[in-house]
Amino acid sequence: MQVTSFMENEVAESPKIIKRQLQNSVTILKEISKRLQLNPPSFVATIARGSSDHAALFAKYAIESQLGIVTTTIAPSIHTIYKTKINYKNSLVIGISQSGKSPDLVESMAYAKKSGALTVALINENNSPLEKECEYCIPLLAQKERSIAATKSFIASITRIIQFIAYWNCDNKLKEDLIALPDILANQTLNYNKSNLNHLYTASHILVVGRGFTFPLALESALKLKETCGLHAEAFSSAEILHGPIELIKENFPTLIYVNNDATFTSIAKLIELLIQKKSIITIIGSKKIIQDFKLTKNKNIIKIATNNSNKLGPICNSVPLIYCFYPLVAQLAKLKGKNPDKPTNLNKTTITF
Template sequence: MDRTPSASPGTYRQVDGHPTTPGALMRAEIAEQPGRWSDLLTTGCDALEQASALLRDARPELVVLAARGSSDHAAQYAQYLVHHRLGIPAMLATPSSISQDAGHLTYPRAVMVAVSQSGQSPDLLATVEDARAGGVPVIAVTNDASSALAGLADVHVEVSAGPERSVAATKTYTGEVLALRQLVMGASRGPELDVDGLVASAAAVLAAMDEQAVAAAAALDRADRVLVVGRGLSMGSAKEGALKLMETCALAASGWSAADATHGPLGQVVEGTTVLALTAGARSRDSVLELARAAAAQGGHVVTVLDDARPDGVADGWARGVVPRPADDLAPLLEILPIQRVALELALRRGLDPDHPRGLRKVTLTS
């Protein structure tokens, strides 16, 4: 692998007219997340209630989730949550069917939930416009209330993440996951969220990773490939964790469901391959650990993320025992935090600038 440094700790770049060192933006935005979640749950409660009422009162036969990139990973979380809480089918949209194939879809009684940090992607907008033309109500979840997507929606939920200037999405991703969680739980009249407890748990995980991330990055730097594994509600954060490692560290990483990984990706595990196992969720833990132990038997270096114990066959753990085991619907929010912090430190260790990965832009306009 080419390890030619693109930035060093002493390198300064101009961002909005101010000098900044590599990784400074991503570090600050990771740290903001507990406070931003509190903001969302305070300032966004009216919009979330309206969105939940729309989803509930429409009595849909289908929920369609439209998104790209990190937002698509948040949408995958919502897909599972809709199944668990509402008991109705949920599907991920295929925007190219509209933008590239000039198609038109006829839906049953449905609600579309469109998720986008910027709310600007042309193919996503085309997908929403097509749905609206077919009489499908639209809920938009974005970080920009003035965006085109927000303007198209029947109800818009702003994730309240504030400006995100690092190319690597961190606080916008978790803001979307939390907004989608509240949307679905509200529609199902689920239990009240312990906001203070969630915020305190996130702060505790981040504080622990402030101590562990440098050493964890040093251990991960010896790997030439990484497999990130979750299942069910945690699968989206497994894919998002792999994306963070790929885009910031130029590391060959892939995210999988533990069930799917046994059908092929397990074959990529050789001596020294790192396997990150998202094991905080009670429902999915046994399945993920079964895959992790199989990887360890092939020489893989298995690391659990946010587990409360050290299972057999596991070499290491990030933020182990820091917080009580979270509810399954909250585990993906907390599991991604250690991976964000390690990705930041690993990028810096490799002489890369995680705020400005080579070849990537903050807003990708796919058509």
């Protein structure tokens, strides 16, 4: 394999980034939270694209499950292409972007603000056009990302979302979990044996599965497999697999499944049992305890990747070690396939939507 990529190095910066986030922006988080507590929004909308849109979906699951407020995604095209007028009065609109430069995002957030929304941007780069159009900006503090594939900025987006919700909902357990995250990540093994990668090296397609908080991780993983490895990957919620995608699963068909320590465990476990019956080659990413609970030690078709977390974290924060484990795996797979994970052939760091 080649030397360590920028992508792998940037993922490994995540513990320091989370510590930086915990030490900064507390004043602005408290200010926004106070406004939302005094005047709860009728609904929350997110506006984002690419990996940031996967972080936005994570925000939907987190806000709806913790605060009980309907959260939806607004497609920028509704504003930029269809020129539709939407009433954002008494809503919270969150824009998420690594660069803050995408014109469709900037235009959409400007419209939301003008239409009565409280607008909050989560952005990695300072002094961006998006920041100037929003009432509040919560910086991701991930610093410059040299790899084209977004990794540390995605993790920084979801940890900022968690931090935002912890303050808004006065959730001390969530705050404690965030404080514990850097040490958990710093002690995680990020180098994989070739045996963990061989089944993916020979694959021409793969199904990636999650549910609840891990469904956005599945979408993000499928995108990274496409971007860095040129591997056709599709992501589904485990709830949707029996609605058609199960027909794809034949003997030796590769699947990658995220398993969380929450109410989704039972349905995911049943799906894994079904995939074993169909002789799928399954990669499971979960905490050590969850991996042990499956009792799959001697099944040659099961590849187990355990996070350095014995279910100490709640399911929201537990999502972070799961994706933290995946990113180095996909970077190392790309190198094994002779590709440069830092510079996919057809991609640019800042994407301008047609």
